[in-house]
Amino acid sequence: MRSLIALRRHRPGRPSRRDPAPSRLAFRMQRLWLTPGFWRLLRVGLPLCLIVLPVTAYLADDGRRAAIGAAAGDLRRQIQERPEFMVTAVAVEGASAPVGRAVRALVEPALPASSFTLDLAALRATVAAVDAVATADLRIRPGGILQIEITERRPAILLRRAAGLEMLDATGHRVATLLDRAARPDLAVIAGAGARDAVPEALAVLAAAAPLAGRVRGLVRRGERRWDLVLDRGQRILLPAEAPEAAVARVIVLDAAADLFGRTVGDVDMRNGQRPTLRPLPAPSVAADPAGGEAGAPDNLQSLSATVVKVSQP
Template structure:
């Protein structure tokens, strides 16, 4: 149709020259056929596999992690490399730990006696100066507090390289005499030290007997309660590891019950206050049964009583002595009246 337009040129078609082509209009050689746009089956399958969360995680996390592990493992498989690495690490740690800022140069101890001071210095596990990283303060503290003489210690590393130990020593409150020697105890019943002689600490009260040390606090309470008879008190004795005997001079004893000894002692003291019980010839006041106090009378008093009753007197061994001389009747009557009154009273107590 559009070709008709060109026919209006020269009529003789045979004389027409071949059409001049522009260079760009030259027919191109047939190139490669257009590639199909769809993916190949392999590419499609790989793509779908990649869309699975499991594979995706495996490739994104698992593979790099595996590679890192493998490289590190291969590198560390060699002994010298490993040694170099660990040596370098320890050297670095050492270098940092032994810097001047971390060094402890002196030890400063406050509130300790000379012996404890010496002991503490000996207990320090390192020789000063040392790095503060080498001193384990909590362990050292528990170790120090194992010492009997030390009640409490505050350990601190102060600036300037000072290891400060503030020691609270135990204060001995009582002496405990037992079969193996004499020991100083504090008021909680904890051992403080051993002494060789009672005279070294004559200001402290004495307790004795097996198991007395553990009940030192109770003993101290009893001693504190024995106010008026304190000058006469020689000590406390633990009997059978269950109860106390208050030992006074002139061989007198106040035998206290195992439970609630303090009211019993106060009872005895009230008796003493009322009619001077302890200043008489009484060997023991037996308060073991609080319902029924019992007195053990001394030999002189017994003999005076027997004389008043007309009985033969007793010797120091407890046997009757043959009557050689007559006891005066008046004296016996006076003493009988006296003892009758005294002997009857405990029986009525209740």
């Protein structure tokens, strides 16, 4: 037999071990040590226990917990309220004077405040809620200054309402109230229910009607779906809901070819693209004598209708 365990040399001085076998207790202890769970418990659980137990015992008292919380809060506040972190002034850029005043009046009550506690997102929402402000960028500049950079909305059109005139930007958002129409003669006027929602379309129609610019008085929204282009001398162009710009272009071509608006035409009805319709102008003299009007108007209108057919061919 070959032994796997090295032979234990017997030393003369010491008494030899009688029994190499481990006792039952030693055997069990060794097995316990070799149990992975027990080993892990001892290596992780015991140090954890040693750390957690005193801490828990210390924190078990309510007064100590409160004292620690108070001390921590105090320290935090001390750091936050150092003058380096305080915001005291507002600087508004990119805004006209009245808008700047309004923004300043909105923001200033929140100051002075620590830059840790200042809620820039909320302030920005407040500033952006001003009608004349398109976008607002807020940041804190070194030196404790709250810098507000504002892009204002540009008035693009006027909306006539019962209360008065309003300026709208190109997206239809309100900019400000206009007290005097003469103050902005460059802007066209729109009116009618639902006009506010269709400002981009109105701008497109007005752009298409640029050759008639001198005569355009404004646009009226009809039935919240289509526009009437109102000219002076009581003339109107009734535009379709779909592709009103194309209809305007057709009318302008017609006008150029046949001098449409030079005649006694009242409404030009383009609502049905297949069948443009002209309505005579209810002239006071003609209206007084329908028979005469019948006599006078026909060749006028007949030659025109021939032109209309010709124009609508291509």
